[in-house]
Amino acid sequence: MKTQPKVLTFLTILSVVLFLGALGMVFLFAPIEAVMGYVQKIFYFHISNAWVGMLGFMVAAVSGIFYLVSKDLKWDIVELSAVEISLVFFLIAIVSGSIWAKPTWGTYWTWDARLTTAAILEMIYLAYLLLRQGIEDPERRARFSAVYTLIGVISVPITFLSIHIWQTIHPAVIGVGSSSSQGSFGMTPAMLITMFFCLTTFSVVFITLLWYRIRLGQLAEQVDQLKYKIMQ
Amino acid sequence: MQKQTAINRPSSTYLKVIGAIVWKDLVAELRSRELLSAMLLFALLVILIFNFAIDLQPDLRITITAGVLWVTFAFAGTLGLNRSMAVEKDRGCLDGLLLAPVDRSAIYFGKALSNLAFMLIVAMIVLPIYSILYNINVLNPGLLLVVILGSTGYAAIGTLLSSMAIQTRTRDVLLPVLLFPVIVPVLLAAVKASGGFLQNLPVNEIWPWLNILIAYDVIFTAVAFMVFEFVVEE
Amino acid sequence: MVMIKVHKLIKRFGSKTVLRGLDFDVHQGEFVALLGPNGAGKTTFLRILASLARPTLGSVQIAGYTLPAQAGAVRARLGVVTHLPLLYGDLSAEENLRFYGSMYGIMELNRRVQEVLEMIGLTLRRRDLVRTFSRGMQQRLAIGRAILHDPEVVLLDEPYTGLDQDACDMLDALLRDVAERGRTVVMTSHDLARVEGLATRFDVLSRGVISASTKRDDLGKNNLLDFYRQSLAG
Numbered sequence: 001m002k003t004q005p006k007v008l009t010f011l012t013i014l015s016v017v018l019f020l021g022a023l024g025m026v027f028l029f030a031p032i033e034a035v036m037g038y039v040q041k042i043f044y045f046h047i048s049n050a051w052v053g054m055l056g057f058m059v060a061a062v063s064g065i066f067y068l069v070s071k072d073l074k075w076d077i078v079e080l081s082a083v084e085i086s087l088v089f090f091l092i093a094i095v096s097g098s099i100w101a102k103p104t105w106g107t108y109w110t111w112d113a114r115l116t117t118a119a120i121l122e123m124i125y126l127a128y129l130l131l132r133q134g135i136e137d138p139e140r141r142a143r144f145s146a147v148y149t150l151i152g153v154i155s156v157p158i159t160f161l162s163i164h165i166w167q168t169i170h171p172a173v174i175g176v177g178s179s180s181s182q183g184s185f186g187m188t189p190a191m192l193i194t195m196f197f198c199l200t201t202f203s204v205v206f207i208t209l210l211w212y213r214i215r216l217g218q219l220a221e222q223v224d225q226l227k228y229k230i231m232q
Numbered sequence: 233m234q235k236q237t238a239i240n241r242p243s244s245t246y247l248k249v250i251g252a253i254v255w256k257d258l259v260a261e262l263r264s265r266e267l268l269s270a271m272l273l274f275a276l277l278v279i280l281i282f283n284f285a286i287d288l289q290p291d292l293r294i295t296i297t298a299g300v301l302w303v304t305f306a307f308a309g310t311l312g313l314n315r316s317m318a319v320e321k322d323r324g325c326l327d328g329l330l331l332a333p334v335d336r337s338a339i340y341f342g343k344a345l346s347n348l349a350f351m352l353i354v355a356m357i358v359l360p361i362y363s364i365l366y367n368i369n370v371l372n373p374g375l376l377l378v379v380i381l382g383s384t385g386y387a388a389i390g391t392l393l394s395s396m397a398i399q400t401r402t403r404d405v406l407l408p409v410l411l412f413p414v415i416v417p418v419l420l421a422a423v424k425a426s427g428g429f430l431q432n433l434p435v436n437e438i439w440p441w442l443n444i445l446i447a448y449d450v451i452f453t454a455v456a457f458m459v460f461e462f463v464v465e466e
Numbered sequence: 467m468v469m470i471k472v473h474k475l476i477k478r479f480g481s482k483t484v485l486r487g488l489d490f491d492v493h494q495g496e497f498v499a500l501l502g503p504n505g506a507g508k509t510t511f512l513r514i515l516a517s518l519a520r521p522t523l524g525s526v527q528i529a530g531y532t533l534p535a536q537a538g539a540v541r542a543r544l545g546v547v548t549h550l551p552l553l554y555g556d557l558s559a560e561e562n563l564r565f566y567g568s569m570y571g572i573m574e575l576n577r578r579v580q581e582v583l584e585m586i587g588l589t590l591r592r593r594d595l596v597r598t599f600s601r602g603m604q605q606r607l608a609i610g611r612a613i614l615h616d617p618e619v620v621l622l623d624e625p626y627t628g629l630d631q632d633a634c635d636m637l638d639a640l641l642r643d644v645a646e647r648g649r650t651v652v653m654t655s656h657d658l659a660r661v662e663g664l665a666t667r668f669d670v671l672s673r674g675v676i677s678a679s680t681k682r683d684d685l686g687k688n689n690l691l692d693f694y695r696q697s698l699a700g
Contacts, residue, residue, distance in 0.1 A: 068462055123413040130409055134400030138480035140466070144396050147459050148410065151389070154455060155414040162417040162444050166424065225481040245571040252568040260556035263595070324550025327518055328611075332569035333541040466519040 004215075011208045018201040022194075030194040042100045044195055048202035049093035050118070055206060056086025057121065061153035064146035076142035077221070079149060080132070081213035085206060087125040094118050113164040120159055124152040249334045253342025257316065258349060267315040271354045275308040279362060293368055298426035301362065301370070302382070302419055305355060309386055310408050312350045313394040316343065321398045326464070336461040340391065344456070348387040355379050374429030374438070381445040382422035385452060389414060392456040395463050421445045467530075469494045469619055469650040470515065475524035477510055484510050486674035487524070492667075494618075497641075497651045499665035501658070501694055506671045508654040512623050515652065516546045529618055542570065545612035547622040551604045552611065555597035559588050559607050562596060563614060570615040578614065585643070586610040587636060602633025609640055620644055622653040626660060638664065662690045670697040 026044050033040035060082040067075035097115070098108040109115065128148055135141040187195065261267050282300045286292075320326040320343075329339050359370050359379075390411055397407040425441035472490035476483065484507040492498055502508050513519040514526060517537045526533040528540045553562050563579045572578055583589045586606040596604060605625060612620060622641075626634055641664055645651055655661050661668070662682075668690060670678040678697030685693060 120413050120416055127409045127413055130402070130406060131396070131400065134402035134406055136401075140399065143462050144400075147392075147396065147462055150459065151392075151414055151452075151455065154451065155417065158417045158444070158448060158451070159414075159420075162420050165440050165444070166420060221481070228481045248568050248571070252565055256554065256557065256561075256565050259561065260554055263556045319554070323555065324548060324552045325554060327546075327548060327550070328552035328566065329569070330518060331516065331541055331544070331546055332566070333538045333571075334569060335538075466513075 008208070008211055008215075011204065011211065015201075015205045015208045018197075018204055022198045022201040025194045025197050030191055031188060033191075036104060039100060039103050042096050044198045046093055046096040046100060047195065048198045049089045049096065051199055052202050052206045053086045053090030053093055053118075053121070055203065056082045056089065056210075057153065057156075059210070060086065060149050064149040067142055067146045068150075071139075073138065073142055073221075074218075076138075076145065077214050077217035078210075079142075079145060081210050081217060083125055083128055083149070085209050085213060087122065087129075089202075089206070090118065090122055090125070094122065111163075113160055113167050116163050117156060117160040121152075121156055124156070128152070245334060246338050249332070249338040250342045250345065253329075253339065254346045254349065257343075257346035260319070261350070267312055267350060268353060270315065271308045271312050271350065272357060274311055275304050275354055275358045276361065278304045278307060279358070279365070283365075293366055294430055295427065297362075297366070297368055297370065297430060298423045301358075301426065302423050304358065305351065305379075305383070306386070306412070306415070306419060307408075308354055309351055309383075309390060310411065312354070313347055313387075313390045313411075314397075314404050314407055316347055316350070317391075317394045317398040318403075330464060336464055337457050339464070340395075340457060340460040343395075344387050344391040344453075347391050348383055351383040351387060352380065355383065368430070370430065372429050375426050378422055378425045378429065378442070378445070381442065381449060382418055385418040385445060385449045386415060388449060388453040388456055392460060392463065395460070399463075417444055417448050421448070467494045468492070468527075469496075469529055470652065471525075471527040472515075473525045475511075475514065475526060476522050477507070477514060477519070478522045484674060485514075488671075488675050490669070490676055492650055492652060494650055495645075495648050497645045497664060497666045498653070499661035499668045500652060500654045500671055501656075501661075501668060502654075502671035503698065507674055508671050509623055511671065512548075512621055512652070512654060516544060516548075516621050517541055518546075542615065543618045545615070545617035545620045547605075547608050547612045547620075547625050549624050549627055551596075551608050553596045553604060553607060556595060558593050558595055559583065559599075559610075560592040562607065563610060566611050567614055572615055582610045582614055585613075586640065600633075601628045602630055602636070605629060605633065606636060606640070609637070613644060617649070619650045619652070622651070624654055624656065626655060626657050634660065658690050658694060668693065670694060672698055 022044075026041050030041065030044070032038060060079045063075045063079035063082060067073075067079065094115070097118075101110070102108050128145060131148055132141055132145055135144060279300065282304075286296060286300070320329065330336070359375075362368070363370050390407075393410045393414075394407050397403055397410060400406055421441040421444040425438050425445065428438035428441065468491055470490065470492040472488060475485050475488040475490070477485040488511065490511075500508055500511070510519065514521055514533070515528065517533055517540055520534050529543045531539040531543075533540055554565070557565065560579060560583065563582060564575060567575045567579060580589070583592050586609060588603065588607060588610070591599070591603065596607065599607065609622075609625070612622075625637060629637065638660070641651065641653075645664070645666075651665075653661065653665070665682065667679065667681050668685075669676050672678075678693070680693060
């Protein structure tokens with residue numbers, strides 16, 4: 001296996017630097033929001049995490065299609081890596097959202113379209129991992145995973161849409177009002193710049209982690225091959 | 233010895249194959265009745281449990297009925313899907329189907345249609361029993377339409393996913409885990425539409441839900457049809 | 467005419483290579499017994515020939531058609547018997563044959579089904595459900611299913627497993643009949659004594675390739691067991 005390419009090392013350093021920069025911007029540069037105060041700052045991280053989660057899902061779906069077309073197992077590793085990373089980032093997004101929600105809406109959770117769809121998306125990720133666990137043959141595992149990712153990526157927008165329609169017809173469901181009515185705030189230019197910086201930072205972090213995870217997957221495969229050679 | 237094989241008549245063979253698979257599943261099930269009795273028993277048990285779990289006071293019943301019915305169908309449905317595929321896998325019959333010179337999608341449609349048939353049979357028995365037990369008339373044409381649309385979407389995606397699940401180690405456990413997150417639009421729309429018909433809401437309020445059901449059915453039948461061969465061919 | 471033509475066939479499962487550049491040619495009318503130790507890859511090889519699995523690399527041609535590209539054409543000319551019965555327990559013998567017949571698009575199905583039932587000696591039990599059959603009877607029916615569409619090539623994977631003497635004799639007679647009609651047969655088996663009387667050629671699959679091959683006429687003074695042992699030792 002080639003040693004870590006220079007680009008990856010550069011990306012790693014860049015990720016760390018950007019992340020520190022983002023922390024700085026969020027806590028020192030961005031103004032404190034009038035109504036919610038300090039708690040609002042969680043939003044920068046919450047949205048960035050959610051963004052990465054969705055980006056990862058897209059990457060996974062596209063990798064799945066590439067695998068089905070080319071039958072090249074490297075796309076399977078990309079797909080798995082993207083799902084694993086998105087799973088974690090999305091989970092952080094959901095948890096950070098709940099932390100923000102408690103003081104703002106008075107509850108950790110509401111069943112609005114975004115949150116519910118997020119929860120369902122997490123479940124699809126977990127189902128994906130469970131599916132992979134039950135299959136030994138790598139080729140079959142890759143095929144089934146790709147198919148399931150495809151199904152997931154098609155069903156999630158429909159799910160979001162149907163829950164959204166449900167919300168529109170019955171606006172005030174459980175507890176406090178929908179997330180758009182309360183707790184929304186206008187963003188000043190400084191906030192927008194911070195937000196944008198955070199999004200960029202998290203995207204770079206995502207790519208870096210993805211790369212590492214893909215390398216890990218490739219290494220694991222090499223180990224398998226070597227093991228098999230010895231056993232013969 | 234004369235050769236008896238047919239010379240290429242592709243389209244007639246395609247429909248014939250689908251018909252043969254549906255017929256085979258129905259006849260076999262009629263004889264053993266394993267699948268249907270398991271589904272029915274389970275469905276009735278779930279409904280009974282709901283009676284204790286949710287205090288179904290008369291005025292609440294109408295609003296809860298749609299939810300109770302669809303949860304029941306969703307869970308009983310997984311039993312049917314699992315059994316239907318297990319029959320093919322265990323005696324190697326899936327290989328028998330794959331050896332035939334037909335398009336894989338014909339196998340998909342055949343299995344999906346028989347799965348749909350089983351779900352509808354169960355629904356046709358459960359609905360009248362529910363009506364009697366809870367004194368609510370659920371034999372409403374609008375509701376029946378929703379049952380058909382919802383079951384179609386469920387069978388379409390369920391057949392595909394059960395074909396995958398049956399080839400893994402974790403089989404029966406895996407199917408609900410794979411199925412439920414992606415079936416949410418069907419359940420939601422079916423519950424809202426059923427509830428709407430039961431409460432006699434105006435049709436234009438129910439219409440968006442029917443739209444979602446139809447869209448889901450079309451989209452996922454198309455996707456499953458295209459993707460099925462990746463799931464069964466090695 | 468070369469009925470089966472396999473060139474440098476490689477089959478990998480992840481990091482495991484089971485078939486390593488296997489070459490295999492079978493002419494029309496030959497009856498090849500494929501021998502080899504357990505785990506050598508006989509079943510995998512047969513599955514690839516049967517179009518149930520895809521080669522990783524290399525080419526496979528049956529009756530002039532390439533796999534996997536022209537799999538449909540191949541399947542119409544192929545009859546397969548595996549170690550699983552590929553039969554539906556809740557259907558009768560007749561119904562099983564009729565089902566598979568319609569999958570192959572056979573014309574004058576009824577006549578052909580009765581014909582096959584007679585060939586396999588199950589005419590009297592044709593209305594009985596397959597789950598009441600003994601293993602020997604199921605195997606006979608499985609062969610009936612395989613030759614229903616009068617295929618040019620017949621593949622069998624360990625067909626004698628679990629059969630009693632009578633059933634073995636019946637199977638012998640059936641296979642001889644198939645061979646006499648000029649069909650090409652490839653059969654894997656552990657029962658050397660049995661294949662010695664049936665096959666016209668013996669190939670040994672060991673460590674992912676055909677390590678030895680001999681025609682029955684060329685065996686001469688050596689018996690099959692010696693040939694087999696020698697080919698494995700070498």
